[in-house]
Amino acid sequence: MSTPRSPRRIWLYFAVPIGVAVAVTIGALGFFAEFSSRNVEYTIGADVPATGAVSVEVTVQRIDAATREMVLQVLVVPNGSFADQGQPEVPAQELVLDTSSLTSAPLTFRAHERITARELRIPMDGVVSFFPFDRYNADLYVGVDAAGAPAPVRLFVTDHDPGFVTQPISQQTGEGFVGSQLHVTRSRSTYILAWFQGIVMWLLGLSVLAGALYIVRHRLGLVWPALGWMAATLFALVGFRNAAPGLPPIGSLIDYCAFFWAEAIITLSLVLVLVKGVRQKA
Numbered sequence: 001m002s003t004p005r006s007p008r009r010i011w012l013y014f015a016v017p018i019g020v021a022v023a024v025t026i027g028a029l030g031f032f033a034e035f036s037s038r039n040v041e042y043t044i045g046a047d048v049p050a051t052g053a054v055s056v057e058v059t060v061q062r063i064d065a066a067t068r069e070m071v072l073q074v075l076v077v078p079n080g081s082f083a084d085q086g087q088p089e090v091p092a093q094e095l096v097l098d099t100s101s102l103t104s105a106p107l108t109f110r111a112h113e114r115i116t117a118r119e120l121r122i123p124m125d126g127v128v129s130f131f132p133f134d135r136y137n138a139d140l141y142v143g144v145d146a147a148g149a150p151a152p153v154r155l156f157v158t159d160h161d162p163g164f165v166t167q168p169i170s171q172q173t174g175e176g177f178v179g180s181q182l183h184v185t186r187s188r189s190t191y192i193l194a195w196f197q198g199i200v201m202w203l204l205g206l207s208v209l210a211g212a213l214y215i216v217r218h219r220l221g222l223v224w225p226a227l228g229w230m231a232a233t234l235f236a237l238v239g240f241r242n243a244a245p246g247l248p249p250i251g252s253l254i255d256y257c258a259f260f261w262a263e264a265i266i267t268l269s270l271v272l273v274l275v276k277g278v279r280q281k282a
Contacts, residue, residue: 034188038159044171045154045178052080053152054095054144056178060157061119063136063164063184065128065246070138070166070182074099075117076109082146089115093147100141100179111147124184131248132194136184140168143177150176157182163190163245190245197244198258204233205262212269215276222277230270237262 045053055077062071076097077088084090090112097107101120109115126136144151155178159166165185172179186194208230215223241259248254 030188038165038187040159042157042168043154044157044168044180045152045173049080049152051152052078052082053154054078054082054146055154055156056097056142056144057156058140058142058158060159060161060164060166060182063124063161063166065126065131065134065136066249068124068126068128068136069121070124070136070184072120072122072140073117074107074120076107076115076144078115082151084112091115091146095151096145098141098143098145098177100139126184128246128248129252131244131246131252131254132186132191133253134186138182138184139179140182141177141179145176152176153178155180163187186245193245194254197240198254200240201237201258201262204237205265208233208266208269212273215273219280220277221280222274227270227273230266230273234263234266234270237266 057075057077059073059075060070061073064071074097076091076095078084078091078095079088082092082095084092091109092111094111095109097109099107099120099122101122103121104118107118122138122140124136124138126134128134140155140157142153142155144153153176157166157168157180163186165187167183168180169183170181211226212230214220215226237259241255244254
């Protein structure tokens with residue numbers, strides 16, 4: 001006769017798929033929450049006068065934390081009397097765009113010629129070694145002259161770098177120019193991955209330490225598979241650490257809080273098992 005299954009074992013068949021479904025649902029909700037909060041266009045500048053204005057669409061393409069630069073794609077869109085026969089991609093007058101970039105000269109767009117997007121780099125202040133809690137600020141300035149005279153300007157800022165969140169925290173407007181200070185932080189997914197890496201490093205280090213203490217306490221000698229596992233974990237952590245988003249430099253906050261400690265614990269555990277095993281065999 002077959003043995004009836006216990007209620008606890010039957011419950012496992014339902015608990016596992018339910019747990020997986022709940023985990024996937026929470027992950028999907030977190031993804032869409034972050035996606036909706038990042039897919040925002042910020043408008044900076046005064047209202048458009050009746051004669052029209054020059055719109056400057058700025059897209060944050062990439063944050064280079066190592067060089068402390070913000071890479072932007074800039075597209076100038078003339079409106080109203082500044083557009084040639086109502087074409088927003090063709091200026092009726094020569095436009096000169098001055099920016100806060102330290103590596104690019106003012107951009108010139110000739111009258112009656114199609115405007116193309118340009119790439120700009122503006123400097124940021126901040127320290128990447130504080131990863132993942134590093135913060136940056138960048139001053140974005142845009143001034144437009146149309147045929148030598150200041151033109152009304154509106155600035156649109158969109159963030160497209162998945163590893164960072166860029167938000168304007170202040171703005172300045174005047175005749176022919178718009179300025180804003182942009183605040184840059186790590187994205188939520190980067191925070192989650194950094195915390196996960198730190199926890200895994202500690203867990204791996206403590207797991208190796210627990211295995212080493214068990215071998216020494218029970219006088220098992222030189223357990224070569226265990227030594228191989230410890231050595232493999234020691235070198236595997238280096239690659240795992242280098243998988244951190246943006247590859248922060250050695251000596252970052254995550255190293256002092258997790259990586260250095262995990263490597264030290266694993267190394268000492270490996271040496272402890274080796275020394276005790278050799279002394280036991282001698």
